Amino acid sequence: MAIERLTDARKAELVEQLGELKPKERMQIERHAMPEQEAEQRRNNFNEVPFGYSEETAMLEAARCIQCKKPTCIDGCPVNIDIPAFIKLIAEGNFRGAIRKMKETNMLPAICGRVCPQETQCEEVCVLGKKYKPVAIGRLERFIADWERESGEVDIPEVAPSTGKKVAVVGAGPAGLTVAIDCARFGHKVEVFEALHKPGGVLVYGIPEFRLPKAIVNAEVDVLKRMGVDIHYNYVVGKLESVNELLERFDAVFIGTGAGLPWFMGIPGENLIGVYSANEYRTRSNLMRAFDFPAYDTPTLKGGVVVTVGGGNVAMDSARTALRLGADRSILVYRRSRVEMPARVEEVEHAEHEGVEFHLLTNPIRCMGDEKGRVKQIECIKMELGEPDDSGRRRPVPMPGSEYIMDVNTVVIAIGNGPNPLIPQTTGDIETKKWGNIIADDKCRTTKRGVFAGGDIVLGAATVILAMGAGRDAAKAINEYFETGKWTGEEPEPEPEPNAKA
């Protein structure tokens, strides 16, 4: 849906009015909601839920920012966007200026504005939040990015003169795309290697259309291509070409292969038909467009009672996808209570409004199937919260005797992902931690010279913005490595081998 525009006259009027506001008056403006599709309607379609701000609403919301002398929001952002500066430009009606300011630090604002957990980052530390509600930074970020895209004039970042250095980026997800953009800006030649047939990684196979339209991901990737970055699809590094082989052709390699290995619970009946990993359930619907079967060939099980296990964003996405695929009931089973849910508050609310039923403090213990091996029932047990565990959250403890059985048609396991094992498996000298995460230092350097890593493959399943932050750090580190020729600061550097590329 197109952004509602302001007339020049109204804009000028607003600029004047807002410019005169005193900090106290600014703080008293109420935080603006984003208009969105009605729950009853949206639970039946895959269109994006919120419509975004109009130009006027964006200016009014931006006027709430009191332009703190020592802004805390910037530190709350994993990529340190100059938040007060871009918001000030919006309040002044200078949308073009605002998006340019934004893109000095964040090249993918249309994505971050939609999927970042702002309430635990920038907005959590917003000074206004102490007494009032924080400035809707995420919504403004989204607004300014959408405004630029709709204007039809998307700035292509300036690319420095060619350095002659070549960087291979493995994985076209949030981390990889960020590294690619930044390295291209530094003037390095970048080639991206993606295993799937489309770019975006989790942005495309994981996050559903109703939360992040694919057209937005494609628009961001388009910028990358216009900067001269080549993307190779259907290219599985570790199988078609190893990291060591890439190092013969490239001066540096960045690994951003993500947390692509679904965890299962290890309960009986988990391999019955109709029990999906959240990755498979979402990939069928998002990447392969199974919701539009048979126009698209990939099928998925639809309708009936769908139970999703987990309490994160992936679980919310799965439970809401189930509704859109025609589930009679979509039930979310989570072993802790609502406050411990790792999902964004907005996603939990959206799920609830759409009719997802929450069975909290509940854990599945087994799935039962019929003679054809199809899941028919799930048995759960009630939990109570005990002492805090390593994560600081109270550990859920089963309550004996509280078991109950539900009839189900589909079960989606959304309890998390491990790191994808393909690269560590096929590159002996990249060290990993116990669960297979690649070990990287604060400059994203792995234990192998010339090889950097970042995002979920290092962090474990985290967020899009943290992956982008890692991508940004990695690009800086790659640049520094090229400039100094040094791998680590302390140790004397080995002489380059005669056959190694300069």
Add this chain to the structure above:
Amino acid sequence: MHKILKTEVLGPDVYRMVVEAEKIAKKRKAGQFIILRIDEFGERIPLTIAGADPEAGTITLIFQTVGKTTEHLATLKVGDHISDLVGPLGKPTHIENFGTAICVGGGIGIAPLHPITKALKEAGNRIISIIGARSKDLLILEDEMHEVSDELIVCTDDGSYGEKALVTEPLKRILDSGTQVNVCVAIGPPIMMKFVAKTTEPYELQTLVSLNSIMIDGTGMCGGCRVDVGGETRFTCVDGPEFDGHKVDFDLLMKRLDAYKEHERASYERWREEHTEECKLLEEMQKVQQDGN
């Protein structure tokens, strides 16, 4: 995009196709597979790599038309393109000189069995091959298997060619004869692999089977291809496709392969209704092939 360079009818509903895939042709090893997607609307299906020519930069695919995607694939002509082809996926077969190897293939499973047999032969193994099909016209790659085997036993279910037997019968006979056998590789329909594994188990003969689970990405991301091996959940795409046949839960595998049977049937019928011309052409190609036999 991958250009199709050659197509050929191998038997009733069985086709051979040579496709441009330069890098895969250089990298692939016996036992590995690819995943393809014909076009924007297509599903991703795994197919074993039946052979490759690294110099020409081509790979050979052999497939049976069992549904919409495979039939669509069969109707593609020389010069047409396959949108996406990803591989080589899966772990290659562990090849060494075991001594004597028995290679058992059933139906379309003979296609992936052939490159493995060839590799085992090249590694110095003595090869006894047993290949079977429902009937003579369904038997593929007999000459090719003959070339890489020291001994070749052919059987058909209906006795229209070779021995009238299931592959397990000559297998048991060989094992009973006291012939020293060091390894068995069996590829075919899951039910065949199940019974081959059952046949070799009392002889404690190491038996490798290659599984053909439903999968999407093929890199361990979706978990759709999971199988139970010795009580543990494994992913066919990254842990396989080969597993210890004595440990695989074939009944679970067979059930999971039927997960979308109804969808597949509906999709197939819809396609046939919309593509009557192509279907007719396929029938004619089939007829020409049968007349040639």
